[in-house]
Amino acid sequence: MTLSNTVYEKLRADIIDGLFAPHQPLRLEQLKQQYGVGFSPLREALNRLQGERLVVSALQRGFRVSSLSVEEMWDAVNSRIFVEGEALRRSIGLGDDDWEAALVASFHALSIIVKRLGQADREIDKDSFDELERRHREFHAALISACGSAWLLDFAEKLNTETERYRVMALRSATLRHERDVEAEHKAILEATLRRDADAASGLLRDHYHATGQFLERVLRDRVARAS
Amino acid sequence: MTLSNTVYEKLRADIIDGLFAPHQPLRLEQLKQQYGVGFSPLREALNRLQGERLVVSALQRGFRVSSLSVEEMWDAVNSRIFVEGEALRRSIGLGDDDWEAALVASFHALSIIVKRLGQADREIDKDSFDELERRHREFHAALISACGSAWLLDFAEKLNTETERYRVMALRSATLRHERDVEAEHKAILEATLRRDADAASGLLRDHYHATGQFLERVLRDRVARAS
DNA sequence: TAAAGCCAGATTTTCGAAAATATTGCATCA
DNA sequence: TGATGCAATATTTTCGAAAATCTGGCTTTA
Structure with missing residues (x-):
């Protein structure tokens, strides 16, 4: 190095x-x-x-x-829906058994950390938080990893980085909580993908990112209101 | 600077x-x-x-x-079709009169240099060649400039840079000629865009880039065959 | 002969000082 | 007072030397 x-x-x-x-x-x-x-x-x-x-x-x-804003966040979220939706379709069309196995594994690893953090009512330490982010990133990366396009993967990674800044900020401020069951959304995406239903899977992925966008918008507007 | x-x-x-x-x-x-x-x-x-x-x-x-290959070229071309197709649709939906005016202007500027270089049978000098590339890039940028997404524009620019390397190489080697009328393809895209026909416009854009891809593949394979 | 070790030269990587440029505070002038 | 110019300071940008690392060829050794 x-x-x-x-x-x-x-x-x-x-x-x-x-x-x-x-x-x-x-x-x-x-x-x-x-x-x-x-x-x-x-x-x-x-x-x-x-x-x-x-x-x-x-x-x-x-x-x-670089600065953050509601508009930039939505552009990143919508671009992500667009890029990863297509990449997921291609992955579903091209992915082999190894891809499926790695996908199931990454979902499982994500479930474990989600459950562990869900149980503990205590403050979440930084390491656990980082692991959650990493597992989450890896699950979404696994979904599209078989798409066969280096450029789509590159774009997806850039967009993930961008949205990660907003997610970290939102989960830190922690004044608002999601009311939704993120884990169930992941599970639904996984299942649609495994039965190779591209329309359902990319639709669920869209809904998942869109709901995240709405959550992030609430947090961002809340922070602005709080600051003034 | x-x-x-x-x-x-x-x-x-x-x-x-x-x-x-x-x-x-x-x-x-x-x-x-x-x-x-x-x-x-x-x-x-x-x-x-x-x-x-x-x-x-x-x-x-x-x-x-970085190296060039037929596979990478097709990934870039197909990603371009995907990204710019969507960006063009959004531009057609969002673009105002100023956008239309700038688009027509950039097409006209491209036409002028194409005609000038078409007439001259002599060797094309570097400055003219650079201007042709620039006008071409500007026309395609004008098409999608009203899409409203900074990320899509960013991706389109990256992909344009990537494919430009192949185009320059192909036009330099000059052993093969297009048989197609690139100018007519541009005109058709412009006209579909101006009558706000998003399906037609993005379809024509797809065909345009796909034809370019096939041309580039022929040149690349020809070079490889020649080298061996 | 083939593999391993080592040295000399080439190349990348890093550092801190120097040059160039921006910013701040103060004094000057209308 | 308010704007303007200037000096002092802070900061970025650039350079060339030094340190670290790689490469290729030579020697040694089994």
């Missing part, structure tokens, strides 16, 4: 995590202290993150964390 | 142009000479290009130009 790669991954995780607030300037001197590396790896990492839209740069004014 | 930005744009243009062959390693010392800048702006530019998939990097082994 090069320092450049390491600091890229750390910065990426920290931005998604909300350690740096949206729109906050990222001062090189401070980052240098924080991550214990020189300018070069930092600037390389920031240039890469720029391509993922996690940071934006202004000429001679350095980098800042 | 920072040096980093300048060298990024130059490198990008030169890779698309085929100045560096696919899969060729990009040695920093050589690039330093060639572009007259130090390591830092070069590495920053290369890190950004990595995000666009124009270069790939291997740990401690620097950067190389």
